[in-house]
Amino acid sequence: MSAAADPALVEHLRARAARDPRVVGQGLAPDDLADVVLDMLDEERRILPAAEREAVVQAVVDEALGLGPLEALLRDPGITEVMVCGPHRVFVERAGRLEPAATRFHDDAHLLHVIDRILAPLGRRVDEASPMVDARLPDGSRVNAIIPPLALDGPVLTVRRFAGRPLDGDDLVRLGTMDERMLATLRRAVRDRRNILVTGGTGSGKTTTLAALAGAIPARERVVTIEDAAELRIDLPHVVRLESRPPSLEGTGAVPIRALVRNALRMRPDRIVVGEVRGGEALDMLSAITIQDTTDLAGRRRRQFPEVLH
Template sequence: MTGAGAVGTDPAVPRAGGQGPRAGGAGLLDAVRQRLAASGAEPTPARVAAALRAQGRLLGDAEVLGAAEELRSELTGAGPLEALLADPDVTDVLVSAPDRVWVDRGAGLERAPVVFPDAPAVRRLAQRLAAVAGRRLDDARPWVDARLPDGTRMHAVLPPVAVGSTCLSLRVLRPRAFTLEELTAAGTVPPGGDRVLRALIEARVSYLVSGGTGSGKTTLLATLLGLVGERERIVLAEDSAELRPDHPHVVRLEARPPNQEGAGLVTLRDLVRQALRMRPDRLVVGEVRGGEAVDLLAALNTGHEGGSGTLHANTAADVPARLEALGTAAGLDRAALHSQLGAGLSAVLHVVRDADGRRRIAEVHVLERDRAGLVRTVPALRWDPAGFERERGWARLRALLGGAL
């Protein structure tokens, strides 16, 4: 198996090794690649040098090292995408065609100067990464959602489901959470907003972080969990382990898909139920998107204060409707869902991503019941560059915070 194809012959295309290994020609490198793949040998500099000698070519040390690094990234790393994933500013790498690679460095998508030689090269890379994650990706199962050993979130779709070329999406998981001070400096939290968030955690308010894909929900939640007292035990239940709060007592549970025989499935709902038996001081669901919504709300109504999670929603006002849809699909009727929601959840922090790529807390809502007994959200704080603007729900939020502000 040759893994991903090499980066194209364009000398402007960056390579992980930094030193261009193309001095020997693309055909020479392909021959070395095939020789190493056939033997199953790790592409160490010594083996690459031996393979080059077998082709009748002698190269300098720098060229051998460059060729070894490029081949290593193809056979064991992320191929031509490795340099992008190593960039500390990159949060997402997206491949939609061999010559269409995009990255997100926090200011929106931008074209990356990386080119695959052809569509099969993208497919090979996606299949190899899926295999590294222990998942199957082929014509019978043409998509995969997995976590790589370094924590990178991977999603891939093969043709013909993906028209024209394999689509590969990689979300980089950074090894540490941001501090509240860093989020304030970055503009995610407005001036003075840190006091509200600290009070929210100290008062053990149950909350959800809502927002769209890539809006920074997980980043904000990880930061907030880092504010939890050191004597408290946090139990995380996630479909894909992404939360890494800076806290001394965190138990992380991750869902598992079935194996090729269809056995071994562990759902997020299973994890929430198990987490309740693990003496959590704070129960956290990384992403509420299914029947686990019912179990989380039930937990928040049985003495597990301060629980939290993330939820995809267009606005904070849409959160009750989203939870209603999830609860109904799990067999909970509307009245029961709203009863659980009103008694167990207290606040919603909604994050957005501006046109310039900046992520920020757009609004903070509290929950209240209307005359029909249905739960709705009420704006309490709204984003302003100078600090949160107070809305009509502020009095209720302040009461939830124990009058701390």
């Protein structure tokens, strides 16, 4: 077990680093910032065991450049989900089982700061006027945050992580999700341009299954994906990824999935993959599905708008 870093010392060094001319405006890489923090420990003549010294330096780097206490959990390949229930209660899912984590945030403000760091690069926000948000991390992991007044015990943050390599159909057979006959049938349905609806409960593997089925789409086809928070990873050469947008602070500029579905129909798609159908976009999907057969300029019949969705 790794040594724990003293929160007071971490905050002291982080605040000092924020004022240090070697750091301010320099755009330091994590390793360079770690060297500065080590120098600070030496300058203050702090004698720490090697393991604790390493933990303090890493914690300062995580706070200054990353997502604070979340970083240690996100570095653990065995963790598939992180659930933060207020600043002092954190749980993780490991091998399908929930267990408490030793990770803690200082207070609500600290946790909100981490949430804002996740949202800022995506142009999204969460505040009292808009207290729920879906987002994603750079690696594609799905993020959901909900804050007071809707969350009664402090901000709640849920991060669903994804494997480094997307699972394909053969992986689903190996894991027992489906058998070989079922996989062959579904792959044939995809190749034959049948509409497929993938449904299931939270965490049941809908997105994983959808991505695995999309892998059977011929490489020559143009695929448009539409999601609330982009997380689908489809290993094909011609994929256009679209993501919905919430309203701005002024309440304007929202682009819902329904608008993206209508726009996708004008983008000459061979396939449209919709990550979530929960509202008015269902009508547009049904309309698109009924427009199956069209005639191109050469007089050839072709099925224009097959959908793969869940």
